Amino acid sequence: MDRFDRIFDLHKLLSASRYPVSRQRIEEELECSRATAKRIIDAMRLYLNAPIKYDRELNGYYYDRSEGEMYELPGVWFNSSELHALLSVQQLLEHVQPGLLDQQLAPLKNRIESLLKAQALGGNHLSQRIRILRATSRPAGEYFQRVSGALAQRRQLKISYYQRASDAATERTLSPQRLTYYRDNWYLDAYCHLRQGLRTFALDALTKAEVLTDNALDLTPEELDAHTTNSYGIFSGQSSHMAHLRFTPRRARWVSREAWHPLQQSSWSEKGEYELRIPYHREEELVMDILKYGADVEVIGPSQLRSRIQQQLQNTLALYKEK
Incomplete structure (x- = not known):
């Protein structure tokens, strides 16, 4: 059980209990040592503003409900992997220009950092260990x-x-x-x-x-x-064609896990080939994506798309002929 799971379980335990919960029961429920239980309680108080109080007479911990409202964990609390995803989003937002929503996003970024610190995941150091690569990006321009x-x-x-x-x-x-x-x-x-x-x-x-x-x-x-959303890629519009692609068994190991379009259709041949059908309106972007797979993909139809790929491959081959 990781630190987040224990925080979540302690929250459920304190929320459901009518009386203070002993440290011994907390250790049993969270499957942790006395020192770990104390660190979790301290982290919830410090980073999550959890109103955890200790009752000396009953020798247990409880949520202070004096303000009338039931305490809830802040933000979107699910699991560690989703917090890591939030950090990835945060890093992406920092690189997206310009800062139209900087002021509104600042509290979200601070909350993400607090949640990560609460899990002792070292938010500041973790951000240095997540890399988001941006390829073929163009500046958004001055407007x-x-x-x-x-x-x-x-x-x-x-x-x-x-x-x-x-x-x-x-x-x-x-x-x-x-x-x-x-x-x-x-x-x-x-x-x-x-x-x-x-x-x-x-x-x-x-x-x-x-x-x-x-x-x-x-x-x-x-x-x-x-x-x-009806057509493939950024070239929007009502789809008017359906591309039929056939990938080799080797390339299928990757492509079969990819989502090319929300309305795509797929099937497998007896030879282990992966067949993909994609609706599209304009073919420019689709042609570029097909060409990057080289000999690992064949365009079955429609005929105009197949001819376009053939012509592009012939033009490419001509560049490499001996002069």
Whole structure:
């Protein structure tokens, strides 16, 4: 039994008892020594503000209910692994720029540190032992605060957006709907008044952003989910194709444990191959993810996706031919 489990068990014991609980019973219930029981009680008092009192006459510990309210463990208390997950989130938040919610998140960060200290896990040292690697991330750009402000205030945005594929910029008026942090980059889901539909914009591609006085058009959560969750990757929209991929038995050991899409379908062949079906709308991101598996994956369908992969592989091979 680890330190958290003992804290949780002691909390349940004191909450359920009508009379003070003896130290001997605490040691038995928590399966610990006298010294460990004392450290747990001290930690709960110091870090968790637990109102644990000692009754000398009855020789036991109890929760002080003089203020009328039943004491509860603070925050989200489940188990040690989830506290470690919170620390990972905390570290991720520290690296996410810029600090729109810094003031609101500060109490959460302090609480996480207190909970970790209560478990004698050494919160400060533990943060140095958790690593979050960020690959291919791009800075959110200088307009993050302005975009997030318009989103919060429900105001329209006038932007200039650089489209890398065409190497050109367009002027647009948007009604911001959601900010999305995806693969270490920030995106804005917004209703585009120029295209009269939902579109997704990479924040680092904004070359201008101006908050307007006009109220933003509000779309329902159902409309947003239909746009953002039906298709594969960041390229949202109503799915119009179903990719059918077949992975080799060796690669299947990894891919079969991965979640590519909430609506994916999977099956196994008699040869031990793993077959995956994924709905998609645009194929750009899907093509990149398929290519990284090289000869360990085959596109069974649809034909246009298979042809696209074939062409990409032929173009790649041409780069390595002897000159």
